[in-house]
Amino acid sequence: MRIPFIFISTLLFSLISYSQNSPDCRTAIPVCADMPYIGKANGLGDIEDFDPENMVQTGCLEKGSGSSSNIEHNTSWFVFRAGTDGEVGFDLEALSTTAEWDFAVYGPDVDCAAISNGTAEPIRCNYEVNDTDFTGLGVNPENGDIGRPNLTQSLNTYDEYLQVTTGEIYYILINNYNTNFDGDPESFGITFTGSSVSADQDTALDCTLRDEFLGLDIVACEDDADIVLSALRSPAGPDIANIRWYVDYDDDGIVDDDNLLSGPIGVADELIVSTEILSSGRYFVEITTASGSPITVVDESGVLVTVFGPPVLQDVVTLNSNLSNNPDQNNIEVIVEDERGNGSFEYAINGGEFQDSPIFLDVPPGLNMVIVNDKNNCGITEPIEFLVIGYPKFFTPNGDGINDEWNIKGLEELTDPMVYVFDRYGKLLKQLNENTPWDGTYIGGQMPASDYWFKLEYAEPENGVLVTKLAQNHFSLKR
Numbered sequence: 001m002r003i004p005f006i007f008i009s010t011l012l013f014s015l016i017s018y019s020q021n022s023p024d025c026r027t028a029i030p031v032c033a034d035m036p037y038i039g040k041a042n043g044l045g046d047i048e049d050f051d052p053e054n055m056v057q058t059g060c061l062e063k064g065s066g067s068s069s070n071i072e073h074n075t076s077w078f079v080f081r082a083g084t085d086g087e088v089g090f091d092l093e094a095l096s097t098t099a100e101w102d103f104a105v106y107g108p109d110v111d112c113a114a115i116s117n118g119t120a121e122p123i124r125c126n127y128e129v130n131d132t133d134f135t136g137l138g139v140n141p142e143n144g145d146i147g148r149p150n151l152t153q154s155l156n157t158y159d160e161y162l163q164v165t166t167g168e169i170y171y172i173l174i175n176n177y178n179t180n181f182d183g184d185p186e187s188f189g190i191t192f193t194g195s196s197v198s199a200d201q202d203t204a205l206d207c208t209l210r211d212e213f214l215g216l217d218i219v220a221c222e223d224d225a226d227i228v229l230s231a232l233r234s235p236a237g238p239d240i241a242n243i244r245w246y247v248d249y250d251d252d253g254i255v256d257d258d259n260l261l262s263g264p265i266g267v268a269d270e271l272i273v274s275t276e277i278l279s280s281g282r283y284f285v286e287i288t289t290a291s292g293s294p295i296t297v298v299d300e301s302g303v304l305v306t307v308f309g310p311p312v313l314q315d316v317v318t319l320n321s322n323l324s325n326n327p328d329q330n331n332i333e334v335i336v337e338d339e340r341g342n343g344s345f346e347y348a349i350n351g352g353e354f355q356d357s358p359i360f361l362d363v364p365p366g367l368n369m370v371i372v373n374d375k376n377n378c379g380i381t382e383p384i385e386f387l388v389i390g391y392p393k394f395f396t397p398n399g400d401g402i403n404d405e406w407n408i409k410g411l412e413e414l415t416d417p418m419v420y421v422f423d424r425y426g427k428l429l430k431q432l433n434e435n436t437p438w439d440g441t442y443i444g445g446q447m448p449a450s451d452y453w454f455k456l457e458y459a460e461p462e463n464g465v466l467v468t469k470l471a472q473n474h475f476s477l478k479r
Contacts, residue, residue: 020232021076025049025112026218028077028171029233032207033088033192038095041074041176042185046225048072049116049173071102071127071175074185078172079216082108082164083206086196089138089147089161092174095187100177101135102127105162107170113219115171117377122173124159125150137161138193161194167206169216211235214285214303220275221378222309227273229303231285232265236297241290243268249281251304256281273305280306310379311345311372312337316386319359330365330390334358336372344375365390365409387413389456394476397440405437406475414458422453440477449479 022029023045031037050072082088092101104125106115114120126135132142135157139146147158162170176186196204213233220227231243244262248255260283261268273279284302289295315335334347335358346354348371349363365388373380387410395406411417411434419432429447430438440447455472 020230022215022230022233023072023075023077025077025115025171025173026220027215027228027230028079028112030209030212030215031078031080031190031192031205032202032210033080033197033205034201034207036189036191037078038187038189039076040185040187041076041174044073045075046228047220049075049077049112050118071104071173073175075173075175076188078174078190079209080170080172080192081206081209082166082168082170083203084196084200085165086163086199086204087161087194088164088192088196088204089194090136090172091134091138091141091189091191091193092136093189093191094133095189098178099186099188100130101188102130102175102177103135104173105137105159105170106173107162108164108168110171111219112171113377124162126157126159127177128155128157130157132157134158136193164196212299212301212303214283214299217304217306219376220305220307221374221376222275222277222307223378224275224307226275227305229271229273229283229285231269231271231287234285234287234297234299236287236289236295238265239289239291240265240269240287242288244286245271245283246286247281247283248302249278251282255284275307277307277309308343308374308376308378311343311374311381313370313372313381313384316370318388330363330388331359331361332363332386332388334360334370334372346373346375347371348373363388367410367413389414389471391454391473391475394478395440396478397446398479405439406477407432407434407437408454408456411458415460417456417458420455420457422455423447424451424453426453447477449477451476 020029021039021042023041024047026047092103094101102125104122106120106122110120124137132140132145134140134142137147137159138161140158143157145157147160148156150159164170172190174188174190176188178186192201192205194204213235214229215233218227229245231240231245232238242262242264245260245268246255246258247260250256261271271283271285273283282302282304285299287297289297313334314337317333317335319331319333336343336345345358346356347358347360348354349360350369354373367385367387369383369385371381371383390409392403392406395403397404408417408419411419417433420428421430421432421438422428429442429452432438451474453472453474
């Protein structure tokens, strides 16, 4: 659904933007290069973007040697989209005498889930002791320090410029090391630099991203903290008379609830979205300004929130496509419960590598083991046993000692199994169990080459009750 964006104000062209803080990656503030940003890091956020127990170092990002230090203490997250090809940097300035700011940059085109689980490492960062008011990418304006690749204990304050391509998205994390000790929020400023920015501040970074002030799409897990969406990052800033939130749960262009929450600042400036699968949807906010003639501000793309649960194995089924020249081939498909149909899973059997397809070919008969992993880092199953009932697609009872007898493989793992063999007319020829194969005879006489049918019955424990199961198919006798 496309919502018209309507806003007329000189606010967009002011020299300084006073930014609301966003301490969580998933609600990073969209920024542009046309002005400095003044902010104040003042919280630990709603979720842990890094596991505090395991995060000691990832790439050039370091927790530090002090046990009290933490890379996620009073942090802020920003996101920008490159508007042109070229060189982009920034100056991160401490606006107090006690702050010592550090930073990390991720990209291009990674998501917060990849950052959180450590699969996406920062491409630029600086966590060195800083005796100037500045750190960042490019050249330190205070002392002329030229950015160079990060080297632990090098004490340089700047890393190299980014070389960006139009459309690429980058995340910036900043952290005040000093607040690990006193806990007080402190102010900072960010000014974007580089040859692309010098050429045109309005195009170097894609300023339309700022109109998507609810931020980029959010992926969360069921056990995450609730998601807080803010209306205060719009171009209207605090100039708000009324706020209205609405949602399209199916993301199909049809609004399902046109008034989730409404009211003035202090009542509706934040919307809490619970991390339940049924909360998934595209959320919008409509803002009416307070000063002058009423003006409506809408994030026309909204923000798509997708909540994933841990994978739950529903079934492992044997495919009907198993007929093959290989008599022992068995193809199976792993079925996972997926309440909203938006899951992203990978699968592995018998200790093998994970694969995206839930279909496995040539699975050995008998007991096997499957593991399902949610690719959004929302959980992994314990190894789960499943039984493949395999049977030869043909046998050749000619006395050469090869394929002379026919039976179902894996019967020994079943409870009370019984196999019945029939000819094409449905006449019962033989009754088998795990110790009694069929040699191709009936009442002492050899049966002709043909297709024969079987029916398998066995009992399987299900919720403490034995439930009779049935399987039937056909095979060939060859002379």
